[in-house]
Amino acid sequence: MAAANANVCSSGGRLPGLRRTLATSWDCFLGSSSFSSSTLSRYCNFSLKLHGRKSVASRKLVIRAARTESKSTSIGFRAPYFELTEPLTGTVWKLEDFESYPALLVMFICNHCPFVIHLKKDIVKLSNFYMKKGLAVVAISSNSVITHPQDGPDFMAEEARLFNYPFPYLYDESQDVARAFGAVCTPEFFLFKKDGRRPFELVYQGQFDDSRPSNNLRVTGRDLSQAIDRVLSGQPGLSVQKPSLGCSIKWHPETKM
DSSP states (O other): OTTTTTOOOOOOOSSOHHHHHHHHHHHHHHHHOOOHHHHHHHHHHHHHHTTSSSSSSSGEEEEOOOOEEEEOOOTTTTTOEEEEEEEEEEEEGGGGGGSSSSEEEEEEEOOOOOOHHHHHHHHHHHHHHHHTTTEEEEEEOOOOTTOOOSHHHHHHHHHHHHHOOOOEEEEEETOOHHHHTTTOOEEEEEEOOOHHHHHOEEEEEEESOSOTTOOOOOOOOHHHHHHHHHHHHTTTSOOOOOOEEEOOOOOEEEEOO
């Protein structure tokens, strides 16, 4: 869990030097996946553009960010209603749009977090695989664009195009949806099942697998895959569910009076 204001992936608020920020981002990309030089160049151009903006206003903000572990939510918890826009297409998605599916995976992710970057390509692979088996998948970004403009809707659309997201990537500007789900970090995974006309009920809230950006373990998606396999085959949920670990959701900052 975390020491306050010591976030390995925060680049807002008290902004680190540009050189340090780009180095960290570059290391995260190289350490997690193989990307083309053009992709890396585009990413760094985004960073240069963002950090070139004035940061005077941010000095008046109180930023709370930390490396965070997901909190346990009661199994059987009903999926909260949401109605959010997909920046890539402008489509508004609602919970009811997924009513016909036997299971729904809701992922809280963002663009900049090293923990998300580490899993990004494998999240896409897992989603493609299980969506063919009947799983509905949706991703949500709830990060504040006040402190982290690189997580804003324009950049979300670019991410969705760049990684060919097969699922809608939605923008939770008010952060009300994150609060309703009890989400606290990125990435965070909520898997719901649906029996007939009953509402979606939570069967799994946990990690993707044991791999982290710095522990040299191969990304497998083992934990989440096992949970999805069980729900799609009608078996009980996993009895042991390890919490997800990642960057804290970047809540809108308080302003000093």
